[in-house]
Amino acid sequence: MQGYNEDIVIEQLQNPATVRQAFARIVEQYSKPLYWQIRKMVLSHDDANDLLQNTFLKAWGSIEYFRGDAKLSTWLYRIAVNETLTFLAKERERRNLTADDADDFLLLNVESEAYFDGNRVQKLLQEAILQLPEKQRLVFNMRYFDEMKYEDMSEILGTSVGALKASYHHAAKKIEEYLEERV
Amino acid sequence: MEKKTPLLDEIGRKHGMKVPESYFADFTEKMAESLPEREIPLSEQPTLWLRVRPWVYMAAMFAGIWLMLKMFTGIFSVENGETPDVEMTASAAEERSIEDEWIAHYVDDYTAYEMLYTDVEY
Numbered sequence: 001m002q003g004y005n006e007d008i009v010i011e012q013l014q015n016p017a018t019v020r021q022a023f024a025r026i027v028e029q030y031s032k033p034l035y036w037q038i039r040k041m042v043l044s045h046d047d048a049n050d051l052l053q054n055t056f057l058k059a060w061g062s063i064e065y066f067r068g069d070a071k072l073s074t075w076l077y078r079i080a081v082n083e084t085l086t087f088l089a090k091e092r093e094r095r096n097l098t099a100d101d102a103d104d105f106l107l108l109n110v111e112s113e114a115y116f117d118g119n120r121v122q123k124l125l126q127e128a129i130l131q132l133p134e135k136q137r138l139v140f141n142m143r144y145f146d147e148m149k150y151e152d153m154s155e156i157l158g159t160s161v162g163a164l165k166a167s168y169h170h171a172a173k174k175i176e177e178y179l180e181e182r183v
Numbered sequence: 184m185e186k187k188t189p190l191l192d193e194i195g196r197k198h199g200m201k202v203p204e205s206y207f208a209d210f211t212e213k214m215a216e217s218l219p220e221r222e223i224p225l226s227e228q229p230t231l232w233l234r235v236r237p238w239v240y241m242a243a244m245f246a247g248i249w250l251m252l253k254m255f256t257g258i259f260s261v262e263n264g265e266t267p268d269v270e271m272t273a274s275a276a277e278e279r280s281i282e283d284e285w286i287a288h289y290v291d292d293y294t295a296y297e298m299l300y301t302d303v304e305y
Binding site: 023035056113122125144149 | 219
């Protein structure tokens, strides 16, 4: 299999004859990082799988709007983040919760999840992350687990690098405090 | 430089979540198969009206400007005591004909002669 070359793929996206083939390459390239980004927010594999499919379907449906001004990865991450946040908002609405409430209901996904084999501390870490506000959780996951650059996060989330650094610092501090009390 | 988070460093970056076997390979394949056909937008054939519309609008605009100029120059020339307006001349003519008609109907011959010779010096 040929290596992935983003410039070539973007060029192929503009051509109706090669657009499908190019998009398949994109799915192959980005399904893994996007899946983990979504999964760490919703915790359930089934929900993450549905949201990943929706992300790619949305991207496919609006591929003509991608002009190559932003990076392809940034564009896909933005769609994935929007899909995830919309899903979480609907789940909260279904449970009569506000955006400020901790998403403890997601913890049930960890407890009943067949695809979770973490130890007690890893489960406790997920519990601590769920105490954070939604946006802070996003920032923490991107930085802590994926070690994403602040500049890339800034492009995806539309927030300044300084604000993201502050957000990560607060999130890490809160998690440390939560864990210290329980470990 | 990021602040030290000893407990987090100790836990490490493993989250304990996993996926079904060959999930990503299967997902890529299924996704490629399930992509709907893209509708290629047909290029619209512009109607005759769509083609001439900008020219009609432009002609209407120039006609409007010409009429406005005509109206304003007419008003200014009357205010400056220049060429009287066509309407003003018409109304003056109308006034005169009313006078003539009044004389013809309500003034008898004697009174008419009297009016004519009143200012005549003999």
